[in-house]
Amino acid sequence: MVTEGLGIEPRDTLSKMVRDEKSDSCLRMNHYPTAEEEVEKMVKVGFGEHTDPQIISVLRSNNTAGLQICMKDGSWVAVPPDHSSFFINVGDALQVMTNGRFKSVKHRVLADTRRSRVSMIYFGGPPLSQKIAPLPCLVPKQEDWLYKEFTWSQYKSSAYKSKLGDYRLGLFEKQSHHRSNV
Numbered sequence: 503m504v505t506e507g508l509g510i511e512p513r514d515t516l517s518k519m520v521r522d523e524k525s526d527s528c529l530r531m532n533h534y535p536t537a538e539e540e541v542e543k544m545v546k547v548g549f550g551e552h553t554d555p556q557i558i559s560v561l562r563s564n565n566t567a568g569l570q571i572c573m574k575d576g577s578w579v580a581v582p583p584d585h586s587s588f589f590i591n592v593g594d595a596l597q598v599m600t601n602g603r604f605k606s607v608k609h610r611v612l613a614d615t616r617r618s619r620v621s622m623i624y625f626g627g628p629p630l631s632q633k634i635a636p637l638p639c640l641v642p643k644q645e646d647w648l649y650k651e652f653t654w655s656q657y658k659s660s661a662y663k664s665k666l667g668d669y670r671l672g673l674f675e676k677q678s679h680h681r682s683n684v
């Protein structure tokens with residue numbers, strides 16, 4: 503759908519990366535106990551603000567609220583819980599490949615006061631050796647690229663060295679001024 507909407511050729515460019523036998527895709531399950539249980543520990547944030555580093559994330563949760571996304575003006579908007587839908591999130595790698603047209607939106611999870619939240623997320627990541635750069639079919643002229651080329655493995659190691667909430671793409675921007683991610 504993403505490749506069709508953007509006119510990326512060949513059509514399977516992205517799905518090939520996440521479906522490759524060496525792909526770095528993974529599945530994660532998160533459990534957030536109710537906020538009352540957490541109060542003693544003085545924690546209300548279940549998952550601190552961050553962007554997902556991979557290409558795409560597909561999330562499904564139980565019927566408990568908590569997930570929020572960050573708007574351009576810095577305000578947080580709740581994603582209504584829906585146990586029968588998938589929540590699709592653009593990852594940092596897709597932001598680079600679309601040269602910033604698709605944004606990896608910052609999100610976080612706040613603990614609910616009454617119910618515990620369980621979520622399951624599939625992170626579609628490319629193989630470690632995959633080169634990540636704006637796709638030439640979208641941005642043919644290299645001088646228009648907003649990001650430098652890097653391998654997925656380089657991005658991962660730089661992400662491990664950063665804090666969860668850091669704007670990790672900053673290091674890979676061509677003009678390395680610090681931009682906000684929204």
Ligand SMILES: O=C(O)CCC(=O)C(=O)O
Pocket residue numbers: 530532549554561563569609610611620621623
């Ligand atoms: O549990 C959630 O709803 C979101 C978790 C999340 O953002 C993540 O695991 O990257």
Ligand SMILES: [Fe+2]
Pocket residue numbers: 552553554609
């Ligand atoms: Fe996330």
